[in-house]
Amino acid sequence: MGDYVRQMPHQGSQDLARRPSAAMRFHIDIPLLVLLLILTAYGLLVLYSASGRDMGAVIRQGRYFLVAYAIMICGAQISLRRYMRWAPWLYLLGVGTLVAVMFFGVGAKGAQRWLSIGGFRFQPSEIMKLVVPMAVAWYLAERTLPPRFVFVIASLALVGLPAALILQQPDLGTALLIAASGLFVLFMAGIGWRYIFGAVLLAVASAWPAWIFVLKDYQKQRILTMLDPESDKLGAGWNIIQSKTAIGSGGWQGKGWLQGTQSRLDFLPESHTDFIIAVLAEEHGLRGVLLLVSLYLLILLRGFWIGVRAQSSYGRMMAGSLTLTFFVYVFVNMGMVAGLLPVVGVPLPLVSAGGTSIVTLMAGFGILMAISTEKRMVSQ
Amino acid sequence: MPELIALKDPHRESRVYSARTVIAIAIVLGLLAVIFSRYYSLQVTEYEIYKTQSERNRVQLQPLPPKRGLIYDRNGVLLADNRPSYILSVVRERVADLDDTLAELAALVPISEADLDNFQKKLQRRRPYEAVPLRFRLTEKERARLAVNRYRLPGVVVEAQLLRHYPHGELFSHALGYVGRINEREAFELDESDYRGTFHVGKVGVEKFYEDILHGEVGYQNVESNAHGRVLRVLERFAPVPGVDLTLHLDIRIQRAAVEALGDRRGAVVAIDPRTGGVLALVSTPGFDTNLFVNGISSADYSALRDSLDVPLFNRAIQGQYPPGSTVKPMMGMAGLESGLVTPETSVPDPGWYKLPGDSRRYRDWILRIRGTGHAPRVALKMAIAESCDVYFYDLARRLTIDRMHDYMQPYGFGRRTGVDTTNERPGVLPSTRWKREAMAQAWYPGETLSAGIGQGYMLATPMQLAVATSVMASKGQRKTPRLLKAVNGEPVAAPLLEPLIADDSNWASVYDGMREVVHGERGTAKKLAKGIQYEMGGKTGTAQVIGIAQNAVYNEDEVAERHRHHGLFIAFAPLEAPTIAVAIIVENGGGSSAASPIARKVIDTWLLGEAS
Numbered sequence: 007m008g009d010y011v012r013q014m015p016h017q018g019s020q021d022l023a024r025r026p027s028a029a030m031r032f033h034i035d036i037p038l039l040v041l042l043l044i045l046t047a048y049g050l051l052v053l054y055s056a057s058g059r060d061m062g063a064v065i066r067q068g069r070y071f072l073v074a075y076a077i078m079i080c081g082a083q084i085s086l087r088r089y090m091r092w093a094p095w096l097y098l099l100g101v102g103t104l105v106a107v108m109f110f111g112v113g114a115k116g117a118q119r120w121l122s123i124g125g126f127r128f129q130p131s132e133i134m135k136l137v138v139p140m141a142v143a144w145y146l147a148e149r150t151l152p153p154r155f156v157f158v159i160a161s162l163a164l165v166g167l168p169a170a171l172i173l174q175q176p177d178l179g180t181a182l183l184i185a186a187s188g189l190f191v192l193f194m195a196g197i198g199w200r201y202i203f204g205a206v207l208l209a210v211a212s213a214w215p216a217w218i219f220v221l222k223d224y225q226k227q228r229i230l231t232m233l234d235p236e237s238d239k240l241g242a243g244w245n246i247i248q249s250k251t252a253i254g255s256g257g258w259q260g261k262g263w264l265q266g267t268q269s270r271l272d273f274l275p276e277s278h279t280d281f282i283i284a285v286l287a288e289e290h291g292l293r294g295v296l297l298l299v300s301l302y303l304l305i306l307l308r309g310f311w312i313g314v315r316a317q318s319s320y321g322r323m324m325a326g327s328l329t330l331t332f333f334v335y336v337f338v339n340m341g342m343v344a345g346l347l348p349v350v351g352v353p354l355p356l357v358s359a360g361g362t363s364i365v366t367l368m369a370g371f372g373i374l375m376a377i378s379t380e381k382r383m384v385s386q
Numbered sequence: 387m388p389e390l391i392a393l394k395d396p397h398r399e400s401r402v403y404s405a406r407t408v409i410a411i412a413i414v415l416g417l418l419a420v421i422f423s424r425y426y427s428l429q430v431t432e433y434e435i436y437k438t439q440s441e442r443n444r445v446q447l448q449p450l451p452p453k454r455g456l457i458y459d460r461n462g463v464l465l466a467d468n469r470p471s472y473i474l475s476v477v478r479e480r481v482a483d484l485d486d487t488l489a490e491l492a493a494l495v496p497i498s499e500a501d502l503d504n505f506q507k508k509l510q511r512r513r514p515y516e517a518v519p520l521r522f523r524l525t526e527k528e529r530a531r532l533a534v535n536r537y538r539l540p541g542v543v544v545e546a547q548l549l550r551h552y553p554h555g556e557l558f559s560h561a562l563g564y565v566g567r568i569n570e571r572e573a574f575e576l577d578e579s580d581y582r583g584t585f586h587v588g589k590v591g592v593e594k595f596y597e598d599i600l601h602g603e604v605g606y607q608n609v610e611s612n613a614h615g616r617v618l619r620v621l622e623r624f625a626p627v628p629g630v631d632l633t634l635h636l637d638i639r640i641q642r643a644a645v646e647a648l649g650d651r652r653g654a655v656v657a658i659d660p661r662t663g664g665v666l667a668l669v670s671t672p673g674f675d676t677n678l679f680v681n682g683i684s685s686a687d688y689s690a691l692r693d694s695l696d697v698p699l700f701n702r703a704i705q706g707q708y709p710p711g712s713t714v715k716p717m718m719g720m721a722g723l724e725s726g727l728v729t730p731e732t733s734v735p736d737p738g739w740y741k742l743p744g745d746s747r748r749y750r751d752w753i754l755r756i757r758g759t760g761h762a763p764r765v766a767l768k769m770a771i772a773e774s775c776d777v778y779f780y781d782l783a784r785r786l787t788i789d790r791m792h793d794y795m796q797p798y799g800f801g802r803r804t805g806v807d808t809t810n811e812r813p814g815v816l817p818s819t820r821w822k823r824e825a826m827a828q829a830w831y832p833g834e835t836l837s838a839g840i841g842q843g844y845m846l847a848t849p850m851q852l853a854v855a856t857s858v859m860a861s862k863g864q865r866k867t868p869r870l871l872k873a874v875n876g877e878p879v880a881a882p883l884l885e886p887l888i889a890d891d892s893n894w895a896s897v898y899d900g901m902r903e904v905v906h907g908e909r910g911t912a913k914k915l916a917k918g919i920q921y922e923m924g925g926k927t928g929t930a931q932v933i934g935i936a937q938n939a940v941y942n943e944d945e946v947a948e949r950h951r952h953h954g955l956f957i958a959f960a961p962l963e964a965p966t967i968a969v970a971i972i973v974e975n976g977g978g979s980s981a982a983s984p985i986a987r988k989v990i991d992t993w994l995l996g997e998a999s
Contacts, residue, residue, distance in 0.1 A: 149394075150394050150395070151394070151398075151399045151402065152402060193406060193410070194403060194406050194407070194410070195403075196399070196402035196403065196405075196406055248443075250428060250436065251436050251439045251440050251443065252436075252440065253425060253428045253429060253436070254428040254429055254432050254433060254435065254436020254437070254439075254440075255433070255436040255437045255439070255440035255441075256429055257429055257430070257433045257437065258429060258430060258433075267440060267443070267444040267610075268440055268443065268444075271443070271444055271610070271611070271612035271613055271618070272612045272613040272614060273440075273443050273444075273612075273613045287425060287428075287429065288440075291429060292425060292426060292429040292430060295422070295425045295429070296422070299418060299421070299422055302418075303414075303415075303418060306411075306414055307411070310407050310410065310411055313403070313407060314403070314404055314407050319394075319396075319399050319403070322399075322400075322403045323403075326403070326406070326407065326410065329410075330410060330414075333414050333417075336418075336421075337417050337418070337421060340421045340425075341420075341421055341424070344421070344424045344425060344428060345424075346420070346421070346424050
């Protein structure tokens with residue numbers, strides 16, 4: 007125990023030398039928690055405006071956060087070893103439910119994404135965002151790293167199976183996100199650059215066939231719209247034109263909280279969900295964007311730090327993957343709203359309204375906290 | 387060679403991991419920089435562009451159409467007012483699929499082909515954020531249906547608008563004219579900025595003549611509206627300036643008396659107050675309900691009006707050009723006296739016909755077929771006017787010659803537009819040798835002078851011109867441009883004065899004598915009018931031939947088809963000593979002047995004695 011405490015990076019760690027801090031005992035990573043709380047508060051503030059001063063929406067979101075924080079704290083109490091032990095079973099269970107979705111799933115807008123059990127609906131693909139990296143990390147953790155070719159292939163299979171099942175729902179965004187979370191594990195495990203460059207080359211080379219054979223018309227339309235929103239001003243281009251207008255008209259200063267005309271006057275669609283960053287940018291200006299990006303960056307850096315400090319390769323790989331996946335959310339959402347990327351259904355993490363992504367993300371942070379506070383036990 | 391290392395090497399793994407973390411952080415920072423630079427370029431570099439675009443989204447400049455000026459008669463009776471009416475409009479910018487929306491709307495309210503045509507034409511010219519009207523005059527039920535479906539019809543608006551209404555539509559149809567929807571040609575002619583938000587414009591008559599002052603000035607407001615086009619608040623407002631209210635000289639009592647007296651006959655009545663030049667009545671029958679035109683007349687209604695044999699759309703009072711017949715005789719008499727060719731005592735022999743020297747053709751007097759002889763062995767001016775003796779005026783015309791006749795008649799307003807303040811007036815014809823040369827490229831024949839002397843032949847006059855001539859006569863040479871407009875916003879407007887006709891007082895008296903005798907004389911051609919009359923009136927009857935009658939044929943009213951009967955004319959002014967009204971009346975195919983003269987009595991009675999008569 008004392009061993010561990012001496013390793014604490016804090017200045018004040020000398021005072022705590024005798025016994026572990028409360029934060030330690032409850033497996034809470036204080037800097038991460040503080041950053042998340044600031045982000046949550048900022049997000050709720052923006053949501054109040056984005057939802058048209060709907061206090062109900064803020065309370066609903068607040069409840070999601072309460073649940074999510076509870077899950078995070080509970081998740082942090084579970085030992086990393088247990089996560090590792092659970093990983094293959096969770097993976098099998100997850101793939102099983104994805105198969106079940108294929109046959110018994112319910113959905114909307116032509117996509118089958120939900121399972122309904124006893125009136126409770128849930129989206130198995132969402133859980134897979136955590137389970138897939140857990141499974142890949144579990145698989146690689148037992149092997150020498152960087153992984154050998156066969157293990158890479160096996161890992162890719164672990165990633166590919168659920169990704170393919172989700173792709174056919176169809177839910178391209180989630181499939182890509184899950185694939186990415188698995189691949190991030192491989193990347194952090196240190197696979198050779200030849201694999202990485204090979205994969206990049208393959209991706210570039212397959213872009214054209216993918217355009218022809220894989221992408222559906224509406225997906226192609228989204229890409230075309232991103233490239234030239236003016237081509238369909240009132241249709242597909244409307245969202246992106248209005249979100250760019252909202253962002254641009256915010257300027258450096260912003261129009262002020264609750265003063266964003268684009269969202270208040272309904273010009274901005276999905277203003278409280280996927281496009282909420284546009285409201286933030288409109289009302290709080292580039293200053294507000296800078297603040298948000300800074301918060302995200304600090305969370306990311308904390309995540310990376312936790313990974314570097316982790317004592318087991320399992321913890322390292324999980325921390326790296328969770329952190330990078332979180333970054334993908336930020337990058338894809340901010341990029342699509344600003345017209346840099348095609349519009350896919352990726353929320354702005356911890357700010358967009360909606361309970362599912364909040365719960366998944368916070369559960370991920372729970373695992374991160376478990377990693378950050380459990381290295382002692384792993385190192386024994 | 388990784389294959390050789392079978393054991394886990396935590397330190398190496400940790401090293402590799404740290405290296406990968408560094409790379410990952412570098413990539414994250416790089417991509418965040420890309421994102422941030424994108425936001426920077428949107429929010430700083432292109433700030434002005436998006437700022438403008440967001441303002442344009444939010445703020446809309448809405449035209450506030452002015453209230454059209456009201457029109458009153460001289461008694462303050464409202465002749466044209468504005469009533470609220472509901473319009474269905476579409477804002478193109480807010481509509482995703484215009485065809486779909488139009489189809490949905492057509493399912494909710496009836497929309498005709500003409501409505502759609504009009505809409506499509508307007509759509510070309512209006513800005514995308516402006517409301518383009520699709521249907522006018524929504525009923526209560528239609529409005530309710532639209533309100534219920536409003537949520538699924540973004541960009542569809544129902545607006546209230548003031549619409550012209552004519553409480554006495556048919557009575558004043560030709561006197562007032564009407565407004566109608568702005569058509570394509572007008573849209574190009576009108577100043578677009580003045581007419582933004584206005585859908586109607588004066589088409590004919592007073593409504594058109596005074597369009598610029600009736601219309602008013604358009605106002606504007608900046609409104610904040612949401613993406614669905616709903617106006618949330620007014621940011622700034624520049625009120626429109628309403629059009630001015632017009633008071634006309636027209637008198638609804640006289641107008642009504644004239645219309646009632648004409649009954650179902652085709653004809654026209656124009657009454658002028660010679661003291662002011664104000665037009666007291668301007669009637670052309672049949673009329674039509676001008677309200678039909680305000681919002682686009684249905685094609686059935688329109689073809690009925692257009693194809694009617696009675697041409698109700700034709701304003702006989704100012705467009706109808708008729709041979710004035712004997713109604714020119716008082717003016718001819720003045721010409722004879724003023725030229726010195728005759729004195730009141732000068733008489734000519736009257737066998738019932740007249741012959742030009744060296745010409746065997748007999749120019750018959752109308753009395754010949756009734757009595758077989760002339761009016762009297764010798765006829766002087768008074769009797770010539772009273773009994774409408776043609777022979778006297780044949781002789782006078784011959785001696786005067788056509789060109790001098792033209793010069794003496796011109797001051798009465800013949801041969802050119804009177805300039806009355808309404809539209810579509812026609813000039814009539816006052817013949818002269820020059821006129822015939824220019825209009826017909828022919829020489830003037832002496833016989834034509836005789837026809838001209840009794841108002842036949844080439845001479846044509848509108849009832850308005852006859853009323854003006856009568857007014858000049860009644861005011862002893864005072865000439866004014868006839869005016870319908872009496873006052874603007876309560877401020878009186880004077881009729882433009884023209885150079886007066888200077889003539890000897892005794893000459894006026896001599897002609898008045900004759901005109902008095904027409905009504906009050908034993909043998910006056912309108913002596914029936916004198917029965918029970920409470921004032922003295924000067925008048926003159928006239929008959930205009932519709933078809934030519936062969937040299938020796940006799941015109942028999944009963945045998946001639948109704949549409950070939952002579953037009954009956956009558957001019958009059960009263961009271962004789964100080965005239966306050968001058969009237970001209972024509973009854974188409976009335977058979978003779980007796981169809982017209984009783985109308986004059988009713989009109990003048992109404993003016994002088996009030997409605998009681």
